[in-house]
Amino acid sequence: MLAVMAAGNGGPGLETAVPLPDDVALVVGAFLPGQTAALLGDPAGERLLPYSAAGPAKDGTPAPSLIAPGLTYAPVPSWEAAGWPGGLAPDEGTSVAVPYVAGTAAVLLELARREGAGAVRPVDVAAILQRTARPLAGVAAVAQGYGVPDAQAAWRLLASGPAPDPGWLIHWFDRGYPYRGVFLRGPEPGVLSLAVHRLRPGTVPGTWRDAPPWAEFPGPLLYPGGGTLAVPVRYDLPPAPGLYDGLVRLAGEDGSARGFLQVFVRPHPIGDDGVVEVRQRVRRGFVQRVFVQVPPYVTHLSLSVSVPGEATVAGGALSAYVYAPGGRLVRRSGDDTGRLIGEPEAPAWTVQVPAPAPGIWEIDVFFHPATAAALEREELDFQVTAVARGVRWEPEEVVLDVPGSGGRRLLQAATLTALGRSLEGRVAGFGFVGEAAPGGPAEERARVEVSPGEPQPYRFDVEEGTALLEVRAGPSPRAGLRPALYLYRVEQGAAVEVGEPQGEGVVTVAAPAPGRYYAVVEVEPSVPTAGLGSGTVTIPLAVRRYADHGQVRILADHVRLAAGQRSRIVATLDVPSAPGAHRGYLVVLDEEGGVLSPLPVTIRRGDPPVTVTAVPTAAGPLAAAGITARVRDGAGGGPREATLLVGGRAYTTFRGEVTLPWDGRSGELRVRVLTREGETVHSLPLPGRGPGPGPETPGAGASVPATTAGPGTGTASPDGQTPGEAPPARALPAKVVAEWLRWR
Known part of the structure; x- marks a missing residue:
């Protein structure tokens, strides 16, 4: 069948x-x-x-x-x-x-x-x-x-003969997970390792065909029957953001063939002022995609599609679609207005998104061929404008690997910037909350199907020790409707309304009592003249819980910033004694108690999840000379598949190894390693190619162990100091506290 x-x-x-x-x-x-x-x-x-x-x-x-x-x-x-x-x-x-x-x-x-x-x-x-x-x-x-x-x-x-067998299985590993194609969003690809397994017996030459100009596949290779060969593919994408994809085929002389899809998305970054403007053209009858990178610190996003004044046409000509990360449709222009974008009287269409999911957002623009404009023009100009508001943390996450015993106290600094808005409030520390996977989400997300006039509940539980609860609903995918949110706690068999509304679709509760809660969502007209319409509406819902065990404290918590202004925040972190990953947060609370942006802070005790060593390699048939990064399990020592980010480029391993570019000079290479467990940052000493190995310069083939760090700072050394790009985390003397406060 x-x-x-x-x-x-x-x-x-x-x-x-x-x-x-x-x-x-x-x-x-x-x-x-x-x-x-x-x-x-x-x-x-x-x-x-x-x-x-x-x-x-x-x-x-x-x-x-x-x-x-x-x-x-x-x-x-x-x-x-x-x-x-x-x-x-x-x-x-x-x-x-x-x-x-x-x-x-x-x-x-x-x-x-x-x-x-x-x-x-x-x-x-x-x-x-x-x-x-x-x-x-x-x-x-x-x-x-x-x-x-x-x-x-x-x-x-x-x-013509017997049906050709595919002949091969091709896999690519991202963060250690196997895929039968490449789909990379965000970082530019460097070298991606493919695992090619030959299904048939006997060694057969194989050739990669239909490769796009920005992908360098190796020439004809011999693929052993029943064996697996690591095939490194080197990429050099064009500089412009956009979608780059292609179907390549691995063909054998015996008639076998296997297709392999590769898809890369390079988004437009949001500028330091919180704004990005993209002007492009779309062909009639076709779709033009625009991708925007939304960082985790954005609390409100505005997306607009417009036709410039000189390009507007009677009756309009464009439809637009907005998709959240993962392909979830947020809004369609036709559903909102029932009109096409580009009329002189209505040249733009705008979507407001509170609490947008971090990641790459997609805005698709379609030029309708059944319009007066399509009879006259083959292409039409349009502009996508994204405006973000929030507070930006630098770094975006702090992970500290702390050796030795617990019970110590560290000092950690981060920079806070008001993005697209002024800010007055305070910074609070929450955590640690016990074991947590580094990089894991700080929130629970769901989708509630709501019919107009029929409120729908969403059930969730709040655990003992929760210090702050925040629930957000919206946006509505239908124009003219906005979500209304009510929060209830079940108490002795009755539902009791709790929480303080913080604006449209947002409720927060300080020190919520543990137990069963219901977020009740309904939709209402956003303007008096709008009707409710019919049919269900899908409303996104986000639930955030923060615990406070007194282990994350802020030295000076009040902030007052104009848009674009920065402030240095200093926190003290009590190192837990138990092994494992311990997660906490620095959270910005505005004057009304609304939660703006959490900064995850993780302290890891015990063995690191992975170790990385560097081995200089000579040029070979499959790779140029470089430095081979070997990723091993921190506990067992076996090879681990991982994605490595070096200089903004992504490299993926096979059997725990990948060759990175290297000019032969000594120094230090900073590598972010992404595995199934999360993310770590490692500093790889580069030995350099001298006349011969010296006492401090390993010769070719010698492995060089890396020091481990997290995205924010690094590994705390036995004396408490933490090397890295961010200000050091160290034991807490009074003089240092005074110096930090002076820097602020």
């Missing part, structure tokens, strides 16, 4: 394709064929339909894997025929595209049976359809997969 499934109509954003069951062989998106476009008088011609969901799938593979016609005409009942020309009504969607692919596969299987083409399995037909598909010009691989099936080409390949 060959399972064929629709990708879904949640596009055009990335990661919007529906989750795939394990037994699905093909996932189908929707496009408009050129002949159909000509018949309809569509000036954009052949193109992907904008609602067709995009991938990649959770395992990194293409989703959709193929695209097919997504528009058809079906007979209507006789009693409705008068309302439709010819008695036919249009029907469209990715579900319309599925029968084209499923039917093509069925025809190929039947032909193979009739023509005696050998034992052909349904999975063989799926592989052949992908291998012989025709890519759609101007469409990203992540949105179309291998492209449009070519039934004739598929049959020629199928009839």
Whole structure:
């Protein structure tokens, strides 16, 4: 059996394709064929339909894997025929595209049976359809997969001999997790290691084909049968932010082939003033994607899509979609206004997002071909403006590896900047809360389905020792509606309202009593003239809990900052005696008690999760000369897969190793290591290539152990001092406290 499934109509954003069951062989998106476009008088011609969901799938593979016609005409009942020309009504969607692919596969299987083409399995037909598909010009691989099936080409390949076996399994490890494709958001790729496993017996030459110009795959290599080969791929993306993707193929001389999807997203960073403006052009009938990096300290985000005054057109021409990290649709312009963006009277559309999820946000802009502007122009200018407000911590996270006994006290400094707003309030310390995975979330996020006029509850528990509770609801995905939030605690079988409202959709509770709580969410008109409408509305909900065990304290907690102004904050940290990772926070509270931005502070006791050593390497057939970083488990010493960030570039290991660029000079290389357990920062001493190894300069091949640090400061040495870029954490003498306060 060959399972064929629709990708879904949640596009055009990335990661919007529906989750795939394990037994699905093909996932189908929707496009408009050129002949159909000509018949309809569509000036954009052949193109992907904008609602067709995009991938990649959770395992990194293409989703959709193929695209097919997504528009058809079906007979209507006789009693409705008068309302439709010819008695036919249009029907469209990715579900319309599925029968084209499923039917093509069925025809190929039947032909193979009739023509005696050998034992052909349904999975063989799926592989052949992908291998012989025709890519759609101007469409990203992540949105179309291998492209449009070519039934004739598929049959020629199928009839030429035994069905070719894929031959290989290809994996990429990110933070130690295996994927069957590359999907990297944010950091620019440097060298990514692929693990290629040969499924068939016998050594076979293999060649990488269809590689984009910014990806340097090695030349033909011999792949041992039944074995696994590490293949380093070097990347040099263009400097402009945007989406870079491609489907490469590993082909063997024996006819075997395997496709491999690679997707990279380079976002626009938000400036020091909290603003980023991006001006681009979009082709008619196509989607243009804009990506914006939203840091964790942003408490309010405003996103606007506009058409410059000289480009506005009567009736408008654009639709826009806003997606949160992970492909969650936040707002569609058409749902908000029922109009197109770009009219002289309404040239812009704006979305307000309180408490945005940190990560990469996607803004997609579509130029409608069925508009007056599309008849006159092939492209249209537009601008995306992102305005962020919040408080920025530098560093964004503090992780301290503290050897020796507990019971000591450390001094830790961080810089606080008011971003896009003035600030008056205080900084509070919370924690430590016992064992915690470094880098783990400080909040619980959920989505509540609310029908107008029918409030919906969300249940959660508050543990003993919680010092501060904050609950946020919103934004509403529908214009004209805003969330209303009420917080209740169950007390002796009755619900008692608690908390202080801190603005639209925000409630905080100081020293909440432990027990069962309900956040009740409803929607109400944001303006008196707006109606509630019908249907459910999905409201995002965030719950933050902070514990206070008196181990994180602020020396001078009051802050008063103008927009853009900075202040140095100093905290004392009591080192817990128990081993493990202990998590606390520095939290900014405004005058009304609202929580603005938490700074995670983690103290780790005991063995570090991983160790890193550096080994100089000579040039070889697969890599240039460099320094090989070896990542090992901190407890057992075995190889650990990890993602390494060096100079803003990402490098991934295979079997715990990856070669980093090195010019041969001595010094120190700072490496951020991301594993399943979290993140650490290591300083790798670089020995340099001298005339020979000296007493302090290891020769080639000698391993150099790294010192371990966290993102904020580093490893506390036995005397309490902490080397690193941030001010040192050290034992707390009175003179040092006075000096820190003077620096503030």
